[in-house]
Amino acid sequence: MTKGPDEQHERPAGKSSTGKPSTGDSPPATPLDPATINELYQQHANELRRFLLGVLRDPQAAADAMQSALVKAVELGHTAADETRKAWLFRVAYHEALATRRRETTTDRILQTAVWHVSTTERESAAESASRREQAAAVRAALARLPEQLQTVVRLRIHDNLTFAEIAARLEIPLGTALTRMRTALAKLKAVLTEHEP
Amino acid sequence: MTNMTEPEHDLDWLAFCYAAGELDTQQAAAFEQLLATDQDARERLAAAVALSQQIAESPDLAPAAKPRRRTLERLAWLSMGVALLVGAVWLGRSFFPDDGIAPLSLDKNGNMALAAAWADSLEDPAQTPPDEVIDETDTATPAATDELISEDGLDVPDWMLAALGGDEAATEPTEEEPELNYDELMPEDSLDESTLQEG
Numbered sequence: 286m287t288k289g290p291d292e293q294h295e296r297p298a299g300k301s302s303t304g305k306p307s308t309g310d311s312p313p314a315t316p317l318d319p320a321t322i323n324e325l326y327q328q329h330a331n332e333l334r335r336f337l338l339g340v341l342r343d344p345q346a347a348a349d350a351m352q353s354a355l356v357k358a359v360e361l362g363h364t365a366a367d368e369t370r371k372a373w374l375f376r377v378a379y380h381e382a383l384a385t386r387r388r389e390t391t392t393d394r395i396l397q398t399a400v401w402h403v404s405t406t407e408r409e410s411a412a413e414s415a416s417r418r419e420q421a422a423a424v425r426a427a428l429a430r431l432p433e434q435l436q437t438v439v440r441l442r443i444h445d446n447l448t449f450a451e452i453a454a455r456l457e458i459p460l461g462t463a464l465t466r467m468r469t470a471l472a473k474l475k476a477v478l479t480e481h482e483p
Numbered sequence: 484m485t486n487m488t489e490p491e492h493d494l495d496w497l498a499f500c501y502a503a504g505e506l507d508t509q510q511a512a513a514f515e516q517l518l519a520t521d522q523d524a525r526e527r528l529a530a531a532v533a534l535s536q537q538i539a540e541s542p543d544l545a546p547a548a549k550p551r552r553r554t555l556e557r558l559a560w561l562s563m564g565v566a567l568l569v570g571a572v573w574l575g576r577s578f579f580p581d582d583g584i585a586p587l588s589l590d591k592n593g594n595m596a597l598a599a600a601w602a603d604s605l606e607d608p609a610q611t612p613p614d615e616v617i618d619e620t621d622t623a624t625p626a627a628t629d630e631l632i633s634e635d636g637l638d639v640p641d642w643m644l645a646a647l648g649g650d651e652a653a654t655e656p657t658e659e660e661p662e663l664n665y666d667e668l669m670p671e672d673s674l675d676e677s678t679l680q681e682g
Contacts, residue, residue, distance in 0.1 A: 333529070335529040336529040339498070339501065339531065342504075371522070375522060379519065383515075399503050399535070400504075421537055421541070424538060443535060443538050444539065468496050474534060475495060475530065478530075478534055
């Protein structure tokens with residue numbers, strides 16, 4: 286499994302990995318000003334919400350975890366270096382999400398739910414809304430350009446919510462073929478989505 | 484579900500499978516360990532969620548194989564039904580010709596028989612009441628039109644009559660337009676034969 290940036294890279298300055306203030310010679314820091322917090326929110330809120338939705342599969346739980354993370358950002362965000370503040374925010378939010386999920390007794394069921402079956406309403410500005418519509422149009426166009434074999438697998442997996450095993454049985458193809466088709470389709474679609482990122 | 488033992492499974496695919504609920508408990512736990520430390524993995528998960536939601540909202544996906552086969556089957560049944568219906572009507576006309584319509588013959592002169600049947604079905608113009616015959620050569624004057632209108636008891640507004648009169652005036656033949664003299668339109672210093680020869 287590929288390992289990404291190590292934990293030390295995203296650890297906030299003046300904090301230990303446990304989240305408690307370190308007792309070393311860290312400089313006294315002042316809390317982040319509201320403008321910085323607002324900027325942090327504007328920049329990362331939607332991405333953070335999607336990430337939390339991917340972990341929790343529940344819009345309300347994701348919203349709660351996000352709110353808790355933002356509260357911590359107000360209280361402790363100043364302890365994170367500017368360049369790692371986003372990673373710090375995501376890590377704090379992730380721990381909040383796990384804490385939320387531990388309180389649930391249906392973790393397995395949550396993890397077996399496809400995230401696109403969770404209805405969400407994102408709060409977004411007019412510019413974000415326009416960008417999202419543009420992305421949606423680009424994805425639709427890219428979907429239409431896909432070979433029919435790939436479209437069929439995407440449709441069965443996402444619209445009809447069949448598992449890959451069920452798709453393979455339905456289309457009478459090996460499981461590996463179904464996986465490869467989906468993977469190829471996603472790679473193509475993601476390239477389109479990345480092109481149209483704001 | 485996905486094969487995590489592949490040597491090069493990319494993070495995007497893993498994130499999608501996690502978001503799709505395709506990972507078993509152990510695989511999901513392994514991916515969540517990655518999420519705890521790897522910001523790239525977190526961002527890939529957010530991107531996978533965004534992409535799958537965009538796809539889910541898209542209605543333009545091709546129909547699956549089975550429904551399309553079902554549609555073709557329905558079309559086949561429908562055309563078979565239409566063919567049977569046409570055949571039944573044809574046979575009914577052939578076996579029960581007493582409904583006033585002569586049965587059509589399918590001999591060598593089929594086209595002639597069809598034309599004759601069509602001609603017979605037309606009404607004889609001589610038997611048509613005179614008031615229903617439209618005389619295309621009738622050039623009724625506005626006065627005659629007025630008489631017809633008054634006989635029918637129609638109340639036609641004056642402006643409509645005026646418009647009709649205007650139309651007739653407009654369609655009256657005008658004086659013949661003089662033919663254009665193209666020699667006059669050509670400039671005097673236009674190309675002559677000597678110019679062409681010099682060229």
